[in-house]
Amino acid sequence: MLNITKIKADFPIFKNHPELIYLDNAATSQKPQIVIDRITKFYSNENANVHRGVYPLSEEASEAYDEARQKVASFIGARTNREIIFTKGTTESLNLVAQSYALNNLKKDDEVLVTDFEHHSNFLPWQNVCQKTGAILKILNSDEKGFISDEEWQKKLNKKTKIVAIAHASNVLGTISDIKKIAELVHGVDAVLVVDGAQAIPHLQVDVQNLDCDFYAFSGHKMLGPMGIGVLYVKEEILAKMVPYQLGGGMIESVSLDDVIFADYPEKFEAGTPNVAGAIALTSAMDYLLATGLEEIRKHEILLSEFLLAGLAKIEKVRIFGSASANERTGLVSFYVEGVHAHDLSDYLAKRGLALRAGFHCAMPLHQSRACGATLRASYYLYNSEKDLEFLLTSLEEAISYYG
Ligand SMILES: Cc1ncc(COP(=O)(O)O)c(C=O)c1O
Structure with missing residues (x-):
């Protein structure tokens, strides 16, 4: 099991932004002090x-x-x-x-x-x-x-x-x-x-x-x-x-x-x-x-994917992109909410310190082939915890009821 508290302490961005819940790792990861x-x-x-x-x-x-x-x-x-x-x-x-x-x-x-x-x-x-x-x-x-x-x-x-x-x-x-x-x-x-x-x-x-x-x-x-x-x-x-x-x-x-x-x-x-x-x-x-352990990182991400996929599946109007199996994914989940624009949601979430990407993620042909507009993407890494994703889920529910 990864020691998230210890890992997080290696990344100065989190000391400098204690409120930040960084879920945009597919765009770029944070950097450790070394x-x-x-x-x-x-x-x-x-x-x-x-x-x-x-x-x-x-x-x-x-x-x-x-x-x-x-x-x-x-x-x-x-x-x-x-x-x-x-x-x-x-x-x-x-x-x-x-x-x-x-x-x-x-x-x-x-x-x-x-x-x-x-x-x-x-x-x-x-x-x-x-x-x-x-x-x-x-x-x-x-x-x-x-x-x-x-x-x-x-x-x-x-x-x-x-x-x-x-x-x-x-x-x-x-x-x-x-x-x-x-x-x-x-x-x-x-x-x-x-x-x-x-x-x-x-x-x-x-x-x-x-x-x-x-x-x-x-x-x-x-x-x-x-x-x-x-x-x-x-x-x-x-x-x-x-x-x-x-x-x-x-x-x-x-x-x-x-x-x-x-x-x-x-x-x-x-x-x-x-x-x-x-x-x-x-x-x-x-x-x-390598010192943290590639296998341990992968196991951690699978647990996070399972947690997030299960949580999102319970929220009405949320449509998840891709496989329902965490093993078939890397550390990310893209989704959209029927009737609410992804940019409105990401704005709302940003005010709570949640950094997620909304848009087409430089993959417009995919969004066209699935006939859908912008999506939200939560992407996590070795320093993210279940608590981060729990906060995302409750904030998302709040955002949906605010806009819905
Ligand atoms: C699948 C994939 N390919 C290529 C790129 C481009 O990477 P970079 O902007 O680092 O050149 C990205 C960046 O998000 C990506 O996700």
Whole structure:
């Protein structure tokens, strides 16, 4: 069992905002003191650019940055640190796959498959490369829970499919996709599998070798790390099929007036000064998660999901999105209340210190396919307690009777 009081004390935001009940973790998580301290330490004691200077400070910063890459590789079970590209977040990681891989490997009439529950970051880059290459974008429609049925796969996946892009966990439904099984299907037609891990990696133990995906994208800021740092894992054999789409310093072997030889990967895909402090502090966040225990965190979130799902089911007019089973979800529940706008509800809840997201959560196609307007989303993490959710439920009932 997690000791929530002790965990909460590690996060200074809660000392500075004692009334805050933070339930917007799917948007970004709060940061523990060790992550904040690690950033301060870098800029106070270690700051120098990496892979450029030959003086000790620069060499030490380069070493720390390389070590961070190695730690990230171990955290997600990559074969080698060459498979880890640092980016500024999931959005940049997915755009990197689209621009550096897809644009150079897709041709007219090839097919790209995405689901109807993707975040815009895993939808728009594919819409864009299909428009540019003449490839066809096809949508996999999910069922009520947020799963893609076997029939839907059979109907849409075929020899023309070259890329399948799917969220490991939906940011609206919370539903966890069976990536290992999907990888088998996708590789069965010789396509590649791109996984948007933004909502999964903060909650699940991710092993990219076991999942057998070709790309795995995620953001540091949703897993206790800083904003502005993210990761793209690329299976090593695929790296050779990618061409850099950002050019500049730090990614070349040599340059002449009419030619360039790029550096080896992963540096080849990291043009410009990287977010060194961010990468190093991200590994402090990973250390914190590992020390707390990924399994314990997952168990805690399942209990919270069970509690919230049961509580919401008892409130008249509340309609829950996604699976009724806590095991099939990460730590979030989206819902709407018949006859009351989600923004009115979130305003009311905000006055009670409850921070929740209302809107389309950057997944407009999903809301359109379910023919519903804005939803409210409560997303929780290791520092949230049942008490937080109990307060949400009673405040929600009050809000409904106020507006109803
Ligand atoms: C499923 C999913 N994909 C991608 C993103 C984009 O992440 P970022 O804004 O960190 O790039 C998010 C952010 O909410 C997300 O939930």
